[in-house]
Amino acid sequence: xxxxxxxxxIPYVCALWATGLRKAPRLKRAHLATxxxxxxxxxxxxxxxxxxxxxxxxxxxQIVKAAEPLFTAALSAALLGQVLAWPVYxxxxxxxxxxxxxxxxxLSFSATALAAAMCSNTFAATRSVIGKRAMGRDKxxxxxxxxxxxxxTMMATCVLTPLALVLEGPKLRGLWAAAVAAGASPGxxxxxxxxxxxxxxxxxxxxxxxxxxxxxxxxxxGNTIKRxxxxxxxxxxxxxxxxxxxxxxxxxxxxxxxxxxxVKGHYDEEARKLAKRQAAAVLQKL
Numbered sequence: 001x002x003x004x005x006x007x008x009x010i011p012y013v014c015a016l017w018a019t020g021l022r023k024a025p026r027l028k029r030a031h032l033a034t035x036x037x038x039x040x041x042x043x044x045x046x047x048x049x050x051x052x053x054x055x056x057x058x059x060x061x062q063i064v065k066a067a068e069p070l071f072t073a074a075l076s077a078a079l080l081g082q083v084l085a086w087p088v089y090x091x092x093x094x095x096x097x098x099x100x101x102x103x104x105x106x107l108s109f110s111a112t113a114l115a116a117a118m119c120s121n122t123f124a125a126t127r128s129v130i131g132k133r134a135m136g137r138d139k140x141x142x143x144x145x146x147x148x149x150x151x152x153t154m155m156a157t158c159v160l161t162p163l164a165l166v167l168e169g170p171k172l173r174g175l176w177a178a179a180v181a182a183g184a185s186p187g188x189x190x191x192x193x194x195x196x197x198x199x200x201x202x203x204x205x206x207x208x209x210x211x212x213x214x215x216x217x218x219x220x221x222g223n224t225i226k227r228x229x230x231x232x233x234x235x236x237x238x239x240x241x242x243x244x245x246x247x248x249x250x251x252x253x254x255x256x257x258x259x260x261x262x263v264k265g266h267y268d269e270e271a272r273k274l275a276k277r278q279a280a281a282v283l284q285k286l
Contacts, residue, residue, distance in 0.1 A: 001054070002046055002160060004196075006153055006156055007161065007197065008194055008198055009153050009201030009205075010150075013146075013147075025141060025143050025151060026140055026142060027139075027143075028140065031143075032151075034139055035152060035155065036155055038152060039156050039159075040156070041123050042123075042152050042156055043155070044123045045126075045127055046200075048123060049061070049117070049120040051116040052112075052116035055110045055113040056112070056117075057238065057240045058233070058234035058238060059234035059240045059242070059250075060110075060240070061113055062234070063098070063099060063249070063254075064121070065117055065120065066098075066227050066254055066256075066257045067096065069095065069257060072129065073089065075125045075126060075128075087267075088263050088267060091260040091264075092256065092260060093256070094255060094256030094259070095252075095257055095260065098256055101245060101252065145205075145208040145209045146208065146209060149208045150205075228254055231250060231254075
């Protein structure tokens with residue numbers, strides 16, 4: 001499923017390039033080498049997320065995925081040397097506490113879903129950090145946000161598809177037959193796979209464009225709202241039930257993410273203002 005949802009997006013972007021609706025990227029080997037590590041982090045973040053969704057409830061996975069800023073903060077400090085202000089780190093405490101409480105009281109708790117969602121957080125944070133490191137490098141011509149995501153998707157597909165065929169190819173026929181025997185028609189299975197891939201691709205493409213066009217704080221708040229919506233959808237569509245303590249834990253984790261976005265945005269803005277003042281002072285001296 002992880003591989004198929006990646007594959008679905010490729011004909012879409014190839015059609016855009018072929019018709020001229022979007023300029024095709026022009027890449028050299030050095031450009032591919034710059035994008036490849038980010039693409040691999042994206043690939044395995046997606047794979048781990050699909051595994052977690054297969055093992056646990058959608059709402060529970062979204063609660064655990066809300067802890068992603070914690071992983072990003074830790075990796076940013078370790079790999080980039082970017083140490084945040086202490087109030088920013090304090091806002092991560094309710095995220096950790098909320099995820100812990102929600103996990104303990106989760107009616108559909110799955111250790112596999114928890115572990116896979118944590119792995120997805122790690123790879124997603126790695127994608128953000130190494131993507132930040134690569135941001136200032138030359139990535140080729142016509143590499144806007146949409147084309148960057150398209151190239152990442154193609155690289156991820158080239159790695160994940162052979163892996164999927166080797167590990168799960170022999171089981172595929174039996175699993176497909178079991179799904180049909182359980183009441184899902186082949187047409188419905190193909191339709192759901194295609195729609196899953198289309199929405200996954202379009203969601204990520206829009207997210208890349210948004211991150212490129214709006215303030216990171218706005219993007220962070222949008223991500224928080226997305227998780228709230230996903231939890232609500234899981235309750236309505238899949239009848240996912242929370243215990244009272246699970247509701248408290250979920251609200252605490254989501255609220256912590258929102259608080260983190262606001263506080264971090266404040267300190268980022270202060271840092272930008274300080275850098276401008278320092279630059280102006282240097283120019284005055286010159």
